[in-house]
Amino acid sequence: MIRIHSRLPERTGRAADPGQERSVQVQTGLVRSKLMRESLLMFVDLGLTPHEMSRYTGLPLATIRRQLRSLIRPTPVALPKDPASDPADARQMEADHRIANSIQFAASMLRHESRRATSVQAAQAALTDAAARLNAIARLHRQMAKTASGGNVSLAAFLGPFCKDIAQSVGALIEVRAPGVTLGADVAGQICIIVNELAMNAVKHGRPANGAAVTLTLEAVKSGQGQLTILLRDNGCGLAEDFSLKRSTGLGMVIVTSTVEKLGGSIRTLRGDGAAFEIILPCGTEATASIKDHCHDQV
Amino acid sequence: MIRSRVLLAEDDAVVAIDLARELEAAGMVVSGMASSLAETLELIDAATPDIALLNVRLRDGVSFPAARRLKALNVPFAFLTSFERSEIASEFRDIPRLSKPQVSSVIAEFVRHLAETRLAAIRRRGPGDINPAGHSR
Numbered sequence: 001m002i003r004i005h006s007r008l009p010e011r012t013g014r015a016a017d018p019g020q021e022r023s024v025q026v027q028t029g030l031v032r033s034k035l036m037r038e039s040l041l042m043f044v045d046l047g048l049t050p051h052e053m054s055r056y057t058g059l060p061l062a063t064i065r066r067q068l069r070s071l072i073r074p075t076p077v078a079l080p081k082d083p084a085s086d087p088a089d090a091r092q093m094e095a096d097h098r099i100a101n102s103i104q105f106a107a108s109m110l111r112h113e114s115r116r117a118t119s120v121q122a123a124q125a126a127l128t129d130a131a132a133r134l135n136a137i138a139r140l141h142r143q144m145a146k147t148a149s150g151g152n153v154s155l156a157a158f159l160g161p162f163c164k165d166i167a168q169s170v171g172a173l174i175e176v177r178a179p180g181v182t183l184g185a186d187v188a189g190q191i192c193i194i195v196n197e198l199a200m201n202a203v204k205h206g207r208p209a210n211g212a213a214v215t216l217t218l219e220a221v222k223s224g225q226g227q228l229t230i231l232l233r234d235n236g237c238g239l240a241e242d243f244s245l246k247r248s249t250g251l252g253m254v255i256v257t258s259t260v261e262k263l264g265g266s267i268r269t270l271r272g273d274g275a276a277f278e279i280i281l282p283c284g285t286e287a288t289a290s291i292k293d294h295c296h297d298q299v
Numbered sequence: 300m301i302r303s304r305v306l307l308a309e310d311d312a313v314v315a316i317d318l319a320r321e322l323e324a325a326g327m328v329v330s331g332m333a334s335s336l337a338e339t340l341e342l343i344d345a346a347t348p349d350i351a352l353l354n355v356r357l358r359d360g361v362s363f364p365a366a367r368r369l370k371a372l373n374v375p376f377a378f379l380t381s382f383e384r385s386e387i388a389s390e391f392r393d394i395p396r397l398s399k400p401q402v403s404s405v406i407a408e409f410v411r412h413l414a415e416t417r418l419a420a421i422r423r424r425g426p427g428d429i430n431p432a433g434h435s436r
Contacts (some may be wrong), residue, residue: 108314
């Protein structure tokens with residue numbers, strides 16, 4: 001009988017004591033599997049066949065094959081998530097953009113004001129304005145965080161907390177008459193920014209002569225053709241004769257007109273006692289839908 | 300000294316005003332300010348700028364069509380945006396992105412760098428090629 005003496009350890013050698021084998025496996029399972037993967041990768045590089053690998057490692061051929069399959073099977077590539085697929089992600093992304101843009105706005109506003117502040121009084125006034133704007137932005141973020149993404153809100157309910165803030169930080173009372181007006185939360189938020197600016201202007205330039213508290217009334221009506229008309233009137237001494245929205249250099253009016261433009265609307269001054277403005281906006285929800293469609297087409 | 304003409308597309312008026320002042324302080328001329336994609340495209344057609352700075356989200360949509368036009372005209376530009384790289388169309392992966400919020404003097408510095416790189420390239424190529432795309436069409 002011929003016996004072939006291999007220089008390699010016998011395959012059955014270790015299996016002779018299965019208990020010991022198992023405990024080693026448990027103790028060093030992780031290390032072993034990593035070691036195994038690395039050795040197998042090296043063997044693959046060397047161009048060994050599974051049979052040879054089995055012979056050199058003393059592992060059953062089936063184990064080698066199984067390990068090789070897991071090595072060779074491509075691992076899925078993590079693709080960037082499509083925000084549209086997960087509403088929670090989309091919401092987070094929206095919030096991130098909003099925060100980044102607000103901070104950029106705040107920094108730009110402060111720089112802009114700092115260029116124009118030529119006296120201590122002017123600097124003080126600019127800082128007070130800046131604080132009032134930051135208050136409004138902070139409130140806006142809190143309100144948006146509470147509102148469902150892309151959802152509709154009641155304008156009166158949305159404005160409520162803002163009006164309280166404005167009474168505190170600006171010192172103007174706001175009366176809101178917008179029965180049954182609902183619109184996209186993002187549009188409602190922008191209206192809040194406009195109200196804040198006009199309230200600041202009313203306190204600064206148009207205090208009522210009789211010493212009464214500065215009060216603004218906001219009336220909002222939705223018209224048939226998908227338009228929202230907003231009338232904002234204060235009880236002050238009115239706009240200057242030569243006042244023009246276009247020529248107004250104050251940051252407040254720049255913010256008001258650009259916000260209205262951003263919403264695709266128009267603004268004009270009205271005659272009468274006190275400063276009065278008429279803002280016409282395309283109906284909130286439709287405006288945002290068209291912008292979103294637009295984005296989708298072009299991305 | 301040649302003052303580079305910069306096109307600024309930004310939908311936030313206050314940010315745009317501040318940036319324009321900062322760019323002018325850094326020695327450039329703001330040749331146009333746009334808040335919408337339509338305005339941006341009009342301005343590019345009216346007079347090709349030397350450099351452009353684009354926000355991705357403009358009033359009426361994203362600025363990618365304008366970016367495409369600038370690329371075709373060989374105008375160096377950068378995005379100024381709160382968008383992550385993954386949110387920008389892949390054809391613009393090679394375009395520098397300044398992420399918002401960003402200090403406006405840093406932005407101005409970067410735009411000036413773009414302008415100087417462009418001028419240096421023109422000097423190397425010679426004055427005959429100063430406007431490869433033509434200033435006005």
